[in-house]
Amino acid sequence: MHSDYLNYLSEGIKSKKLTIAVVGLGYVGLPTAISFHVAGYNVIGIDKSEILVNKLREGESPITAEIGISIPNGSRWEVTSNYESSIPKCDLAIVCVPTPVNENLQPDISSVGSAINSIISSRISGSLAIILESTVQPGTTRKCINDAISDNQNFSAEIFMAYCPERVSPGEGGFGVGEVSRVIGAQSIGLANVLAELYGTITSGEVKPVSSMEVAEASKLVENAQRDIDIAFSNELAILLPKLGLDVEEVLSAASTKWNFHRHTPGIGVGGHCIPIDPHYYIEIAKKNGVSSAMSPAARDLNSSMPTHSAHEIVRFCGGEAPNKVLVLGFSYKPNISDSRETPVLPLIDSMLELGTKEILVWDPLIETSSLPDPIIGISDPFSHKDVECIVLATAHEKILEMDWEELKKTLLIPRIFDGRRCLEPSIFLEKGWDFHAIGKPLGREFI
Amino acid sequence: MHSDYLNYLSEGIKSKKLTIAVVGLGYVGLPTAISFHVAGYNVIGIDKSEILVNKLREGESPITAEIGISIPNGSRWEVTSNYESSIPKCDLAIVCVPTPVNENLQPDISSVGSAINSIISSRISGSLAIILESTVQPGTTRKCINDAISDNQNFSAEIFMAYCPERVSPGEGGFGVGEVSRVIGAQSIGLANVLAELYGTITSGEVKPVSSMEVAEASKLVENAQRDIDIAFSNELAILLPKLGLDVEEVLSAASTKWNFHRHTPGIGVGGHCIPIDPHYYIEIAKKNGVSSAMSPAARDLNSSMPTHSAHEIVRFCGGEAPNKVLVLGFSYKPNISDSRETPVLPLIDSMLELGTKEILVWDPLIETSSLPDPIIGISDPFSHKDVECIVLATAHEKILEMDWEELKKTLLIPRIFDGRRCLEPSIFLEKGWDFHAIGKPLGREFI
Numbered sequence: 001m002h003s004d005y006l007n008y009l010s011e012g013i014k015s016k017k018l019t020i021a022v023v024g025l026g027y028v029g030l031p032t033a034i035s036f037h038v039a040g041y042n043v044i045g046i047d048k049s050e051i052l053v054n055k056l057r058e059g060e061s062p063i064t065a066e067i068g069i070s071i072p073n074g075s076r077w078e079v080t081s082n083y084e085s086s087i088p089k090c091d092l093a094i095v096c097v098p099t100p101v102n103e104n105l106q107p108d109i110s111s112v113g114s115a116i117n118s119i120i121s122s123r124i125s126g127s128l129a130i131i132l133e134s135t136v137q138p139g140t141t142r143k144c145i146n147d148a149i150s151d152n153q154n155f156s157a158e159i160f161m162a163y164c165p166e167r168v169s170p171g172e173g174g175f176g177v178g179e180v181s182r183v184i185g186a187q188s189i190g191l192a193n194v195l196a197e198l199y200g201t202i203t204s205g206e207v208k209p210v211s212s213m214e215v216a217e218a219s220k221l222v223e224n225a226q227r228d229i230d231i232a233f234s235n236e237l238a239i240l241l242p243k244l245g246l247d248v249e250e251v252l253s254a255a256s257t258k259w260n261f262h263r264h265t266p267g268i269g270v271g272g273h274c275i276p277i278d279p280h281y282y283i284e285i286a287k288k289n290g291v292s293s294a295m296s297p298a299a300r301d302l303n304s305s306m307p308t309h310s311a312h313e314i315v316r317f318c319g320g321e322a323p324n325k326v327l328v329l330g331f332s333y334k335p336n337i338s339d340s341r342e343t344p345v346l347p348l349i350d351s352m353l354e355l356g357t358k359e360i361l362v363w364d365p366l367i368e369t370s371s372l373p374d375p376i377i378g379i380s381d382p383f384s385h386k387d388v389e390c391i392v393l394a395t396a397h398e399k400i401l402e403m404d405w406e407e408l409k410k411t412l413l414i415p416r417i418f419d420g421r422r423c424l425e426p427s428i429f430l431e432k433g434w435d436f437h438a439i440g441k442p443l444g445r446e447f448i
Numbered sequence: 449m450h451s452d453y454l455n456y457l458s459e460g461i462k463s464k465k466l467t468i469a470v471v472g473l474g475y476v477g478l479p480t481a482i483s484f485h486v487a488g489y490n491v492i493g494i495d496k497s498e499i500l501v502n503k504l505r506e507g508e509s510p511i512t513a514e515i516g517i518s519i520p521n522g523s524r525w526e527v528t529s530n531y532e533s534s535i536p537k538c539d540l541a542i543v544c545v546p547t548p549v550n551e552n553l554q555p556d557i558s559s560v561g562s563a564i565n566s567i568i569s570s571r572i573s574g575s576l577a578i579i580l581e582s583t584v585q586p587g588t589t590r591k592c593i594n595d596a597i598s599d600n601q602n603f604s605a606e607i608f609m610a611y612c613p614e615r616v617s618p619g620e621g622g623f624g625v626g627e628v629s630r631v632i633g634a635q636s637i638g639l640a641n642v643l644a645e646l647y648g649t650i651t652s653g654e655v656k657p658v659s660s661m662e663v664a665e666a667s668k669l670v671e672n673a674q675r676d677i678d679i680a681f682s683n684e685l686a687i688l689l690p691k692l693g694l695d696v697e698e699v700l701s702a703a704s705t706k707w708n709f710h711r712h713t714p715g716i717g718v719g720g721h722c723i724p725i726d727p728h729y730y731i732e733i734a735k736k737n738g739v740s741s742a743m744s745p746a747a748r749d750l751n752s753s754m755p756t757h758s759a760h761e762i763v764r765f766c767g768g769e770a771p772n773k774v775l776v777l778g779f780s781y782k783p784n785i786s787d788s789r790e791t792p793v794l795p796l797i798d799s800m801l802e803l804g805t806k807e808i809l810v811w812d813p814l815i816e817t818s819s820l821p822d823p824i825i826g827i828s829d830p831f832s833h834k835d836v837e838c839i840v841l842a843t844a845h846e847k848i849l850e851m852d853w854e855e856l857k858k859t860l861l862i863p864r865i866f867d868g869r870r871c872l873e874p875s876i877f878l879e880k881g882w883d884f885h886a887i888g889k890p891l892g893r894e895f896i
Contacts, residue, residue, distance in 0.1 A: 138692050138694060139692070167706060181705040181706065181707070182705075183702040183703075183705060205705075206705055208701075208702060208705050210702050211698060212694075214692065214693065214694055215694055215695075215699055215702055216702060218689060218692065218694050218699045218702075219702035219703040220703075222685060222699055222700070222703045223706050223709050225681070226678075226703075226709065226710065227708065227709075229677060229681055229743065230674075230677075230678070232743060233673070233674055233677055233743055233744075236739065236743065237670060239739050240734050240737060240739040241666060243737040243738075243739070244586045244587070244662065244666065244733070244737065245662065246586060246660075246662055246663055246666050247663075250658060250659060250663050251663055251666045251670055252670070254631040254656060254658050254664060254666075254667035255631075255667040255668075255670045255671045257629040257630075257631060257653075257654055257656050258615060258629065258671050259623070259628075259629070261671050261674065261675075262674065262678070285688075285692070286684075286688050289688060289691040291684065291687050291691070293684055293688070294743075294746035294749070294750070295677065295680060295684065295742075295743050295746045295747060295750070296681075298742035298743045298746055299743060301742070302742070302743070
């Protein structure tokens with residue numbers, strides 16, 4: 001049965017005669033579904049949100065608009081909220097649902113459990129491989145699928161399991177679904193190899209089969225826990241080095257001439273659905289297994305403290321008193337995307353308000369003002385304000401970097417700018433008469 | 449005066465008519481002195497050890513023998529313990545003395561202070577640049593030189609200051625004095641630029657002038673603190689992942705397919721004169737400045753715990769009881785060099801003895817048995833023993849990797865090997881009938 005299914009998949013990859021369900025149509029799932037459609041397969045996108053499904057049926061999505069791809073139509077494309085009508089038609093189901101943390105920073109995999117349960121309870125017979133892409137702890141894929149099978153009585157379908165962690169980096173050229181390298185583990189090496197072929201039809205990157213789902217699950221946690229630690233060390237340097245009269249950027253550039261140094265740019269904090277979240281999955285499983293993982297929690301603390309640290313730096317920059325009115329440029333968590341999940345700009349604004357700032361305006365050229373959360377006051381025109389005492393560059397969108405700084409300066413009460421992303425050249429701003437400060441830069445004195 | 453001296457240096461670099469003192473003739477200083485000699489300058493090597501100076505005069509040195517270079521002779525080369533006779537003849541003095549930590553893990557820069565004081569008290573007149581290469585905290589070069597000048601009355605020489613951190617990686621091809629990139633900071637940009645030219649005559653790597661000595665000092669601490677953290681995270685994974693039934697090497701190989709992942713190999717611990725030491729310089733200066741640097745101390749703790757962790761793994765491997773007699777292969781801290789400063793093999797052996805092992809033999813093909821510290825019993829022939837119950841591969845010297853494992857196996861009471869460096873292919877050893885275990889590998893069960 002197993003080898004029959006592998007042969008069937010293998011043939012289907014060659015002929016593109018496979019029907020693939022993609023469950024969860026967000027930043028990962030939607031581009032994945034579209035990629036499989038573009039590659040020639042029949043694709044059914046499933047999302048529990050009927051509002052989203054209806055919008056996608058109308059061809060609307062901020063996610064695809066941002067990446068510059070279109071939502072397919074035609075007989076090989078379908079979007080639905082209904083598992084029961086769609087799952088029985090599928091050969092494979094790929095699960096791309098969110099795996100956040102709860103208010104206690106504990107892993108919350110309820111969406112994975114619920115998606116897998118919906119798939120399995122909708123599948124009465126035949127063979128189906130379920131591939132999970134969401135970030136989870138080692139053992140989760142196996143357990144969730146086995147639990148769902150146990151929970152469904154009268155079950156006679158044959159379910160195969162695999163795990164292939166998503167790796168897209170939205171907004172960063174060259175790291176979309178069609179380009180990133182992948183890792184895939186499955187319940188058998190044979191299945192991992194066949195699924196590696198499948199993913200090889202949507203990405204130009206390497207697809208590496210590994211010996212188990214658990215290896216693939218662990219690799220994703222390890223990647224993001226390492227990245228959080230590396231960024232945290234850069235951020236720690238952005239706090240320490242200015243106290244010694246040194247600019248973190250100059251020191252990092254010097255260190256980067258060493259062959260094995262890893263350059264990371266410090267900033268007001270990290271955000272998004274991976275770096276602030278995945279390390280908690282790592283930390284919890286380490287703790288559960290009695291390994292005192294001190295670096296990853298320290299990195300989380302450090303990176304989480306950057307918005308507050310930045311707010312204090314801004315106040316120091318403004319002579320020790322919080323500026324009354326501030327214009328924040330950028331709200332999303334990283335450049336050139338509208339995604340503001342876990343954005344560090346929100347806690348930065350909260351800290352500024354706590355420190356005494358009375359009014360904060362936010363301009364993000366990629367986010368509609370109506371989409372900004374309370375208490376954020378969004379503006380659609382950065383030149384249409386007055387009495388601003390300090391500008392804070394919070395996200396290095398190209399549209400921000402390319403704005404008319406001279407025009408902007410004219411509208412300010414005080415021409416003061418704090419670069420929270422180290423994306424502006426200080427000398428240019430200083431020459432043009434701005435008061436300039438930046439994260440990791442000494443304020444005032446330059447040496448010891 | 450400053451510009452006269454710069455012109456003089458600049459001309460002297462072109463014509464090679466400069467006399468350069470190199471103070472401290474160890475792993476860094478000796479190759480540096482020889483490199484400047486090879487480049488065509490007059491070089492005076494200074495070391496306070498008369499025994500060392502006499503050996504070098506006889507053309508003997510384990511350091512040069514290891515790198516495969518020879519000790520020069522002729523009129524442009526001199527070695528001495530006498531600052532007073534040599535420093536007055538020099539145009540530049542480069543200081544390469546050790547900067548260790550004391551028993552409380554606090555920076556000990558007494559050798560730097562003493563070398564700089566000896567240079568300055570021997571220099572009565574004329575211009576001299578002192579370039580420090582030893583790892584120090586930002587501000588140290590400036591302070592040590594200024595202190596020495598203040599301490600020397602009737603001082604009329606003109607002293608210039610610079611800092612150029614050493615970066616050689618002994619035993620690693622392509623990272624010797626003649627190849628590594630360098631960073632250099634000086635009391636003026638003009639001096640930094642001229643000295644960058646000077647170093648450019650001994651290395652094919654980039655030489656980057658930076659805006660101050662302090663930037664260069666900080667860059668070195670940052671490089672090694674980061675490396676210690678990165679290696680520590682790999683080592684933490686080598687402790688955690690086997691508890692989940694996963695092999696750290698497979699997970700790291702999977703993660704390495706991601707474009708921004710940094711691969712480090714876990715092992716029995718780190719050693720040498722940089723990684724276990726320099727982070728303490730970083731930790732102390734962070735603490736002094738009120739920055740709670742939690743990652744670097746956590747990394748130090750983790751890396752320092754690896755020898756003990758490894759000893760416990762070996763005991764688990766041997767069925768829960770410490771093997772009576774163990775043969776350790778390798779003693780130096782990294783492959784293909786004889787340097788055993790801060791080697792993790794020593795605490796590993798201590799732990800094994802504490803856990804109940806009665807006899808430990810050590811074979812290191814690069815270290816003479818007489819040079820091994822107590823209580824190490826060195827052997828010169830790894831095949832000339834009996835009753836050994838476990839082999840521990842501690843240093844991945846090529847001469848060890850290439851040894852006749854079949855012959856070795858015949859001499860063992862139990863054909864058991866623990867790979868502390870992940871340099872052996874498990875399947876090959878298992879096929880040939882060895883009991884095999886390695887750092888970061890699950891023992892027994894393979895999955896969850």
